[in-house]
Amino acid sequence: DTGVSQDPRHKITKRGQNVTFRCDPISEHNRLYWYRQTLGQGPEFLTYFQNEAQLEKSRLLSDRFSAERPKGSFSTLEIQRTEQGDSAMYLCASSSSGEQETQYFGPGTRLLVL
């Protein structure tokens, strides 16, 4: 069990650029979640997948954000036309069907938009 992994760990970009983050969940975990965490705050739910289906999206997820999980394994989160307000830590988590209520988190991707 290698845990949830995320790539990259850090990303610096200029305003207006597009960025994409990847998350690899714990193997055989069918649910995958994305959160955003700003400094001094708890994580805020963005969206989650069960297998390849995106089941719920937060109102925080504007039209510039899109997430995919094409084969029900890894997931990508893309932010188009980044803004300085997008600067945050983006966390990914996964859970299994036998323990749906418990989420295991990756190390996060820290995004800085200049």
Add this chain to the structure above:
Amino acid sequence: GNSVTQMEGPVTLSEEAFLTINCTYTATGYPSLFWYVQYPGEGLQLLLKATKADDKGSNKGFEATYRKETTSFHLEKGSVQVSDSAVYFCALSPFGSWGKFQFGAGTQVVVTP
């Protein structure tokens, strides 16, 4: 809607002191409750959980009891170490909607030698 409120930090303690971090929640039904810990530069690690009323979660000397009558899930440790310095998050997972975790704002704990 669902919400979690936890005590503000930072909480500064001497080594071997007793630690309590208060957490209260608002939710419909019977959520599952969690404490996560975040060490500097790292992601969230599950510390302990309780899935029904009166359950006690415990791990690494930390304990928390799910109190439905007071809608609370306070975290305690009898004797803290410097290595316990971290940010602690209380969270709930709503029953029947496991995807939407609701986190508190976090409490920073600083343990000094």
